[in-house]
Structures are given as structure tokens and as C-alpha cells.
Amino acid sequence: MSSISTNLGDPNDGHGHGHGGHAHSHNPFLAHHFDTPEQQFTTGKLGMWVFLGTELLMFGGLFCAYAVYRHNHPEVFMYAHTYLDKWWGAVNTVVLLVSSFTMAWGVRAAQLGQKGLLCVLLVLTLLGGAGFMVIKGIEYKAKWEHHLFPGRLNVYNKDYAGPEKPGEAHDTHGAAGVSHGAAAAQGHDHAHDTGVAGKPVVEHANLATGAEAAPRSEGAETAPQAPKPGEHAEVAAMAKPVDGPKIPVSFFDPNSLGAASDAAKIVPKSGGPAGLAASEAAHGHAAHMAYGDLPARDKVRVNTFFSIYFMMTGLHGVHVVVGMGLIAWILIKGATGIFGPSYYTPVDLVGLYWHLVDLIWIFLFPLLYLIH
Amino acid sequence: MSRVHAKFRSLIADGDPHAATGDAGQDGHHDGPHVVPVWLLAGVLAILLALTVLTVAVTLVDLGPLNIFVALGIAVVKSAFVVLYFMHLRWDSPFNSVIFLSALLFIAIFLAFAMMDTSEYRPSVDAAVSTTR
Numbered sequence: 001m002s003s004i005s006t007n008l009g010d011p012n013d014g015h016g017h018g019h020g021g022h023a024h025s026h027n028p029f030l031a032h033h034f035d036t037p038e039q040q041f042t043t044g045k046l047g048m049w050v051f052l053g054t055e056l057l058m059f060g061g062l063f064c065a066y067a068v069y070r071h072n073h074p075e076v077f078m079y080a081h082t083y084l085d086k087w088w089g090a091v092n093t094v095v096l097l098v099s100s101f102t103m104a105w106g107v108r109a110a111q112l113g114q115k116g117l118l119c120v121l122l123v124l125t126l127l128g129g130a131g132f133m134v135i136k137g138i139e140y141k142a143k144w145e146h147h148l149f150p151g152r153l154n155v156y157n158k159d160y161a162g163p164e165k166p167g168e169a170h171d172t173h174g175a176a177g178v179s180h181g182a183a184a185a186q187g188h189d190h191a192h193d194t195g196v197a198g199k200p201v202v203e204h205a206n207l208a209t210g211a212e213a214a215p216r217s218e219g220a221e222t223a224p225q226a227p228k229p230g231e232h233a234e235v236a237a238m239a240k241p242v243d244g245p246k247i248p249v250s251f252f253d254p255n256s257l258g259a260a261s262d263a264a265k266i267v268p269k270s271g272g273p274a275g276l277a278a279s280e281a282a283h284g285h286a287a288h289m290a291y292g293d294l295p296a297r298d299k300v301r302v303n304t305f306f307s308i309y310f311m312m313t314g315l316h317g318v319h320v321v322v323g324m325g326l327i328a329w330i331l332i333k334g335a336t337g338i339f340g341p342s343y344y345t346p347v348d349l350v351g352l353y354w355h356l357v358d359l360i361w362i363f364l365f366p367l368l369y370l371i372h
Numbered sequence: 373m374s375r376v377h378a379k380f381r382s383l384i385a386d387g388d389p390h391a392a393t394g395d396a397g398q399d400g401h402h403d404g405p406h407v408v409p410v411w412l413l414a415g416v417l418a419i420l421l422a423l424t425v426l427t428v429a430v431t432l433v434d435l436g437p438l439n440i441f442v443a444l445g446i447a448v449v450k451s452a453f454v455v456l457y458f459m460h461l462r463w464d465s466p467f468n469s470v471i472f473l474s475a476l477l478f479i480a481i482f483l484a485f486a487m488m489d490t491s492e493y494r495p496s497v498d499a500a501v502s503t504t505r
Contacts, residue, residue, distance in 0.1 A: 041405075042465055045464070045465075045468065046465070046467060046468060046471070049468040049471045049472060050471055052472070052475075053471050053472060053474070053475035054475075056472075056475040056476065056479060057475055057478060057479060057482075060478075060479035060482055060483070061482075063479070063483065064482055064483050064486050067483055067486070067487060068486055068487065068490045071487060071490060071491070072490060072494060086428065086431070090424065090428050093424050094421060094424060097417060097420045097421060097424065098417065100417075100420075100454065100458050101413055101414070101416075101417040101458070103458070104408065104413050104416075104457070104458040105410060105413055107408075107460075108407055108408055108409075108410065108413070111405045111407045112407060297501060297502075341405060344405065348460075351458075351459075352459055352460075355454055355455075355458045355459045356459075358454055358458075359451050359454050359455065359459075362447050362450045362451050362454065363444075363447050363451070365427075365447075366427055366443035366444065366446070366447050367443075367444075370427065370428065370430075370431045370443055371440075372431050372434065372435075372439035372440070372443075
């Protein structure tokens with residue numbers, strides 16, 4: 001760093017004479033409107049904290065939407081969160097925490113002028129961010145495949161008119177649909193009220209999936225969801241949904257999709273690392289709530305959970321990507337050896353940003369994935 | 373070369389994290405960067421990972437309505453560690469803490485009034501929904 005601090009011949013160094021000849025004015029990183037590097041650093045950091053405060057306020061709006069909606073529709077959250085795989089969420093939490101640690105260490109390395117270590121730690125932090133986004137991508141992809149995106153792309157939306165034709169969707173999840181045909185039939189007793197105004201036909205089909213889930217679930221607590229055997233069977237309603245529902249029965253119940261190879265990711269008890277999933281099943285937490293158990297007024301509102309989920313995790317994901325870009329920038333800067341005890345502000349401020357991203361995820365994880 | 377600067381660098385150069393915590397400047401306002409030791413950062417990471425395991429484990433236990441408060445309490449403790457150590461607020465100018473806490477305060481005000489409002493109007497909304505059905 002001596003090349004920086006001893007740069008006495010800096011032609012831009014015309015600002016020092018107003019300060020009684022303090023030699024700090026020789027620092028090429030010191031802008032002319034600051035007295036000392038210390039002042040410049042604390043000012044920059046203060047500005048960063050103000051920015052982070054506004055970031056928190058922006059996320060505060062989404063947390064408010066979450067709070068109001070969960071307060072008014074707790075059952076929706078109980079049901080819809082089963083589509084989220086808490087093990088992926090936990091893995092992502094660990095990934096983000098570790099990358100926060102490498103970032104904090106990176107700030108230390110920059111303060112000490114440890115160029116090589118700084119670069120290694122920044123690369124590790126970048127990998128953490130990339131890993132987080134890949135896992136998020138896997139989760140989003142599963143949501144996309146199961147038509148759980150916000151608005152009309154969500155099967156729970158009463159205006160859902162997606163590209164899926166009943167036949168195509170059925171083919172996609174053929175394995176699940178066929179294998180559950182027999183089991184579903186015994187519980188399907190709701191075909192008679194498919195015409196109720198304002199309700200999606202979805203719910204009628206889905207009651208059947210509550211039944212088909214039961215025989216395959218490890219947990220005994222899933223049993224109450226199953227309609228009694230012998231209750232008004234309509235086998236045909238399963239394979240060829242009545243009143244033209246756009247989606248086959250097997251589409252909606254997370255548990256019913258376990259058999260479909262492409263659906264494994266979205267099923268809470270079978271997604272994620274196999275060992276973890278097995279241990280969860282062993283604890284008897286295979287299922288929480290069936291769609292049929294929802295109050296009628298909440299059945300048409302399940303899609304709002306996914307809107308909140310995607311807005312919160314989406315805005316957070318944008319922040320991760322921005323943070324990765326910033327880390328890449330200081331990595332390039334850091335590789336030149338520019339950072340040291342007298343100048344490490346960019347590393348410090350980017351670090352603050354990265355930790356804020358971590359901070360928000362610390363709250364998103366329990367609020368979205370760990371609803372009990 | 374400033375005497376302050378030379379002292380500042382000599383204190384940091386050996387990499388001793390504790391060297392930088394003291395008053396490095398002769399004029400009393402030049403503290404130099406506060407360098408957090410690696411063992412402390414690693415310890416904070418270990419605590420954060422342990423709390424993550426705990427918050428997942430708690431979901432396997434039915435505490436009734438307490439679950440959400442336990443989960444949020446753990447999240448608050450975790451974020452306190454992140455803010456104080458990773459984000460360095462413990463050693464920073466208190467003014468940064470004031471900014472951070474005032475952001476939280478205004479979020480709390482925002483949430484509190486929104487919740488009061490939605491609770492207040494919920495009965496009439498429910499009544500309206502049930503009559504239109």
C-alpha cells in the first residue's frame with residue numbers, strides 16, 4: 001500500500017492547503033470535500049446505512065402484505081406453504097449464511113491488504129450467491145411446472161386460463177394420475193356441486209386427492225383427511241374430470257405428485273436431500289392440511305399466497321443478483337491490489353449490502369417455509 | 373507522509389486484529405479501521421448455523437400459536453448477530469445504529485397501523501363477502 005500512501009506527487013492534490021498542511025491530503029483516494037480518509041469513510045458508511053434503511057422500508061411493504069394476509073387467512077398459509085420445500089429453504093439459508101461469513105472475512109482481508117485471500121473469499125461469496133440462485137431457480141421451476149406462478153398463471157386463480165389443456169396436463173403427470181385413479185375414486189363425492197358460482201372446479205377434484213394421499217402417507221395424522229371409503233364413488237370423475245376442469249386431479253395435491261418423477265421437487269416430503277426428507281417423514285410431518293379442509297372463502301385465495309411468495313423471494317432474488325454483480329466488481333478491483341488499510345470502503349459497503357440480503361432471508365425463511 | 377498515517381499503517385500491517393482497536397492517532401480522532409478477528413466471525417457463523425437448525429427443528433414440535441413467535445424470535449436473534457458482527461454495527465458510530473433502528477421503528481409503525489386497520493374492518497369485510505355469495 002505504500003505506493004498509494006506515498007504518492008506525494010499527485011497532481012490532483014491541490015486541496016490540502018486549506019487544512020493547515022495535514023499530510024492526509026496526499027491520499028489519492030481522498031475526495032477534496034473531505035478532511036480525512038476517516039471522515040470520508042464514515043460518511044460513505046453513513047450513506048450506505050441510510051440506503052439500507054430505505055431497502056428495509058421497501059421490504060417492509062411486502063412484510064406488511066404478508067402480515068395482513070396471513071392474519072386474515074391463516075388457513076391459506078397453512079395449506080399453501082406445503083408447496084414449499086423447507087429443506088431447500090434451509091439449505092439456502094445455510095448457503096447464504098456461509099457466504100455472509102466469507103464476505104465479512106473478505107472485508108477483514110481488504111482491511112489488512114491481503115489481496116490473495118480477499119480474492120479467494122470474494123469468489124467463495126460469489127459462489128454462495130450463485131448457489132442460492134440455482135436452488136431458487138430449481139424451486140421456481142417446480143412452481144412453474146405446477147402452475148403456481150402469480151396471477152392468472154396460478155391454477156388456484158379463478159381466472160386461470162393457462163396453456164394447459166386437460167389432456168396435455170394429464171400426460172405430463174400421467175404417472176401420478178394413473179396410479180392414483182383407483183384410490184381417488186373412492187373419495188370423490190363432490191361432483192354434484194361443481195356448478196357453485198365463483199368457485200373454481202379445482203376444489204372438487206382436489207378432495208379426491210386428499211383421499212389418494214392417505215394410503216401412501218407415512219404419518220397417521222393424514223388419515224382424517226381421507227373421506228370415508230364407500231362414499232359415493234365416481235371413478236370417471238378422476239380420469240375425465242366433470243364440468244371440464246382444466247387440470248387433472250393429480251395436479252393440485254402435493255402429496256399425490258410423489259410418484260411423478262418430474263414432480264419430486266415440489267413435494268415437501270420427497271424434495272430436497274433424500275436423507276433429510278426421510279427424517280422428516282419419520283417425524284410424521286408428511287402432510288399438514290388438505291385443500292378440501294380450507295374454508296370455502298379461502299379456496300379461491302390460495303393463489304395470493306404464491307403472489308406474496310414470489311414478490312418477496314423475487315425482490316430478494318433481485319437483490320442477490322445485484323449483490324453478486326457488486327461483488328464481481330470489487331473482485332476485479334481487488335485483484336489489482338487497490339484495497340488496503342487506507343482504502344477498503346467499497347468492500348465494506350458491498351459487504352453491508354450483502355449482509356442485508358442475508359438479513360432479509362433470515363426472516364423470509366421462517367415466514368414462508370416454516371409455517372406451523 | 374503523515375505521522376498519523378504511518379502509525380495507522382504500522383498498527384494494521386502486522387495483521388493483529390486487536391492492535392487496531394485502540395486509539396491509533398495522536399490527535400485522538402484517528403482510530404483506523406476496526407478489524408474483526410476471524411475466530412469471532414467464525415463463532416458468529418457457528419451460532420447462526422446452530423440457530424438455523426434450531427428454527428427448523430422447532431417446526432417439528434407443535435407449540436400451537438407460539439410457533440410463529442418462536443420462529444420470529446430466533447430470526448430476530450440471528451439478525452442481531454448479523455447486524456452487530458458481520459455488519460460491524462457493534463463497533464460503528466452509534467449514528468448508524470440510530471438510522472438502522474429508526475428504519476425498524478417505522479416498519480413497526482407501518483405494520484401496527486395496517487394490522488389495526490385490517491382487524492378493525494375484518495368483520496364488515498366478512499359480512500360483505502358472505503352476502504355476495
